[in-house]
Amino acid sequence: MNIYCMRHGRTNYNDLGLCNDDPSQGVHLTETGSAQAQSAAHELRAAAFDRIIVSPLPRTRQTAEIVNRYHAAPIEVHADLADIRSGFEGKPVADYFAAIRYDPLGARVNGGESxxxxxxxxxxxxxxxxxxxxxxLLIVAHEETIRVFVAYFEGGIADTQLRDIHIGNCECRRYVLQR
Structure with missing residues (x-):
């Protein structure tokens, strides 16, 4: 199976440096994010997607809908693709990182997940x-989520190195999954 993994386009919360894992919050693509998704759509126009799978967070669906203009593939939501539940909804990302600095792999703060x-x-x-x-398949998700895909498919990446992997908005990677 061919899997294209893409991070969503830039959002208003990216611009503000805020955490978001609640789908009901008003987090959406910015003009820049929409332009990034349009550029990705153009680059991926020749791919033949059977399905597009997104996280429950609206920014992934917004990105997928723009890319899907060339494909008309069904878009489905899968809960396991959601961004990390940080416990810092609407709060600065810097505060989240400060809270987990002593145990970045295992810390569960404010009811979030590690x-x-x-x-x-x-x-x-x-x-x-x-x-x-x-x-x-096209999978549209979040940087934290795509990091796991990178580590799984590219190998040789320790858990302590996951945060060293940087995925830009609408950056796309292609992998082959052996069944």
Whole structure:
């Protein structure tokens, strides 16, 4: 199976440096984010997506809908693709990083999940993919989520190195998943 993994376009919360893992909040693509998604759509126009799978957060669907203008593939939501539940909804990302600095892999703050909890959730999604019948998928998710894909498919990346992987808005990577 061919898997294209893409981070969503730039959002208003990216501009403000705020955490978001609640789908009901007013987080949306900015003009820059829409332009990034349009550029990605143009680059991916020749791919033949059977399905597009997004997280429950609206910014991933907004990005997918722009890319899907060339494809008309069904768009589905999968909860395991959600961004890490930081426990810092609407608060500065810097505050979240300060709160987990003593245990960046295992800290669960304010009822959130740890980086390792999040990784296990994304790995569960990858296991689910192995039984799907699609030939080519586009997955639109979040930087933290795509980091797990990078580590899984590219290998040789320790958990302590996950945060060293940087995925730009609408950056896309292609992988082959063996079933």
């Amino acid at each position: 980086l390792l909890d999040h990784k296990q959730r994304v790995l569960r999604f990858i296991d689910w993919l192995k039984v799907q019948q699609d030939e080519t």
